[in-house]
Amino acid sequence: MTSSSASPSASVTAVALAALLATVVGLQILRERTAPLQSGEAELLYVRSPEAMKRMALSYGPLLADIYWIRAIQHYGDTKRSTEGAKSYSLLYPLLDLTTSLDPLFNVAYQFGAIFLAEPAPGGPGRPDLAIVLLQKGLKAQPDNWRLIQALGFIHYWWHQDYRTAAFWFDQAAKRPGAPIWMAPLAAVTLAQGGNRAASRQMWKHVAETESDQWFRNEAARRLQQLDALDQMDALDRLLMTYQGRTGRPAGGWSDLVRAGMLRDTPRDPNGLPYQMNQGKAALDHASRLLPLPDPARLK
Amino acid sequence: MRTLGYVAVNVFRESVRDKVLYNLVVFAVLLMAASYLIGQLTAGQDIKIIKDLGLAAIATFGLMIAVFIGIGLVWKEVERRSIYALLTKPISRAQFIVGKYFGLVLTLAVNVVVMVVAWYAVLGYMGATVSQAARAAWVAPATDPTMLKAVLLIFVELMLVTAVALFFSTFSSPFLSAGLTVGLWVIGHFNADLRNFEAVVESPAAAWLARGLYYLLPNFSAFDVKYQVVHALPVPAAYLASTIAYGAAYIGLLLVAAVAIFSRRDFK
Numbered sequence: 001m002t003s004s005s006a007s008p009s010a011s012v013t014a015v016a017l018a019a020l021l022a023t024v025v026g027l028q029i030l031r032e033r034t035a036p037l038q039s040g041e042a043e044l045l046y047v048r049s050p051e052a053m054k055r056m057a058l059s060y061g062p063l064l065a066d067i068y069w070i071r072a073i074q075h076y077g078d079t080k081r082s083t084e085g086a087k088s089y090s091l092l093y094p095l096l097d098l099t100t101s102l103d104p105l106f107n108v109a110y111q112f113g114a115i116f117l118a119e120p121a122p123g124g125p126g127r128p129d130l131a132i133v134l135l136q137k138g139l140k141a142q143p144d145n146w147r148l149i150q151a152l153g154f155i156h157y158w159w160h161q162d163y164r165t166a167a168f169w170f171d172q173a174a175k176r177p178g179a180p181i182w183m184a185p186l187a188a189v190t191l192a193q194g195g196n197r198a199a200s201r202q203m204w205k206h207v208a209e210t211e212s213d214q215w216f217r218n219e220a221a222r223r224l225q226q227l228d229a230l231d232q233m234d235a236l237d238r239l240l241m242t243y244q245g246r247t248g249r250p251a252g253g254w255s256d257l258v259r260a261g262m263l264r265d266t267p268r269d270p271n272g273l274p275y276q277m278n279q280g281k282a283a284l285d286h287a288s289r290l291l292p293l294p295d296p297a298r299l300k
Numbered sequence: 301m302r303t304l305g306y307v308a309v310n311v312f313r314e315s316v317r318d319k320v321l322y323n324l325v326v327f328a329v330l331l332m333a334a335s336y337l338i339g340q341l342t343a344g345q346d347i348k349i350i351k352d353l354g355l356a357a358i359a360t361f362g363l364m365i366a367v368f369i370g371i372g373l374v375w376k377e378v379e380r381r382s383i384y385a386l387l388t389k390p391i392s393r394a395q396f397i398v399g400k401y402f403g404l405v406l407t408l409a410v411n412v413v414v415m416v417v418a419w420y421a422v423l424g425y426m427g428a429t430v431s432q433a434a435r436a437a438w439v440a441p442a443t444d445p446t447m448l449k450a451v452l453l454i455f456v457e458l459m460l461v462t463a464v465a466l467f468f469s470t471f472s473s474p475f476l477s478a479g480l481t482v483g484l485w486v487i488g489h490f491n492a493d494l495r496n497f498e499a500v501v502e503s504p505a506a507a508w509l510a511r512g513l514y515y516l517l518p519n520f521s522a523f524d525v526k527y528q529v530v531h532a533l534p535v536p537a538a539y540l541a542s543t544i545a546y547g548a549a550y551i552g553l554l555l556v557a558a559v560a561i562f563s564r565r566d567f568k
Binding site: 070 | 349352433486520521523
C-alpha cells in the first residue's frame, strides 16, 4: 500500500476538521445552556499583596498593571450590570491597589478607581473612604498632580459633604502647576456656598467643559442631569402640594395635574423617562440611569 | 572576519529556514487585535497599554528566540555531527562560537527592527484617530521617539541573554541550558535585592556573599526602562551609556568563557 492511498485526501481532512470544530463549538454552547454549574465564588484574586506581585512581575510590572486595570473595569462593570440582588464589589479595591502598586503613575486608575469606589450601591461599593485612600496613594507618587487633588476634593464635596475639606483640596489643586484657572474660584465658592446646588452645578460644568477624557465628561453630564432632576422633582412636589391645596385631596397620578391644567403632559426626567409618583412625591423611574440620586437634603 | 561573517549569515539563514521570523506575524496580529480590543475595553489609557504591550512583546519574543535558539546553536552541530566537518575547514573554534553568536544577534536585530516598525505604525494610527482633547491628556506623544531608548536596552539585554544561552550550550544539554539561562534571567531581575541583603540577614558572611553575587551575576533589571519611557520620565544618556557598556563587557566575558570551554572540548 502506498502512502498516498493510505492517507486521507486533503478535502476529507478539511471536512473532518470543520465537522469536529463545529461539534466542539456546538457542545460548548449546549453544555453551557443545559447544564450550568452553580457558581461559587465567581471571581478570585490569587495574589492580593502588591509587594509580592511587584516581585513576581519581573520586568513586566507595567503590563501587569494594565491587565489588573482591565480586570478592575470588568469587575466593576460586570457587577454593576449583574441582576443578582446583593452586588459585591469586593475585589474592586484590591484590584486597584495592585494596579497602582505595579504602576504608581497610572493616573486614570486613580481617577476612575476613586469614582468607582465612591459610587453608592447598587452602582458601586459606596466606599468613598477607600476612594480617598487610593487618591492619597496616588498623591504620594505624584504630589504635584492637580487632577488627583481635585478628585480628592470632589470625593469630600460630593460624598462626604465636607465642604471645608473639599475647599482645602480645591485650593491645593489650584496651586499646582497646570491647574485650570477655575480651580481657585471653585475653592472659594465651595467654602462659601458648599452644599448649594448652584455651586455643585458650577463644579460639574467646569469638568464637563474642560475634562479631556470622554468618560469623565459623560460622568459630569450625568451629575448635571441629576441636579436638573432634583430641581424638577422639587418643582413637581410644589405642584402636587398646590393641587392638594386646591382640590383637598392628593393627586392620584400625573394625569390629574394634566386635567387640572397644571401640566401639559406627563413630566419626564432629563433622560426622557417619565417621572413616577411615590407616596405623593415625584420620583425617578426605577430604570433611570440617574439613580441613585444624591441626597436632596444635602443639596438645596 | 570574513569567516565570522559566513558563520553569522548561515545562522541567520538557518533561523529563517526554521521559521523563527513567523513570530513577527504573531506580534503584528497581537498588536492589531489588542489595539482594537483595548480601545473598546479600557476607559482612556489605550495608548499607554499599547506602549506597555508593545515593549513587553518585543522583550518576550526576543527572549524566547534568544533562549531557545541560543541553547541549540552549538548543541545542534554536535548532535548532527556536522561539527566534525566544520572543524576540518579553515575556521577556528573561536570564530565558530563568535560567528554563531553574531548570527543570532542578527536574527534578533531583524526581529526587533520589524517589531518596532509595526508597533510605531499601530501607535501612529491610534494617535491619529483620537481627538485633540484626549491627546492633550497624554504625558507623551503616541510615537514618542524616546521609547527607542527602552528598545535599545531591550536589545542589549537580548544580546546578553543570547551570550548566556550560548555559554551554557557549550558544555551542557539544551534542556539544562534553557533552565540555567531562564533561571539566571529571573535571578538577574532580583539583583537589587541581593545588594541590600544585609537588611534582612544578620550574618555578615551571608550579606557579603549576597553582595558578591550582586556584582557577579548579570543585572538584567538594569536594562528595564520600559516604565520610565512610557511615563515620559527621563532616562539620562549617562545611564544609557553605562548600561550598554556594562552589557557589552558582560557579553565579552561570556563569549571569552564560551570560547575557552569550547576550545577544550574533545569531539573524538
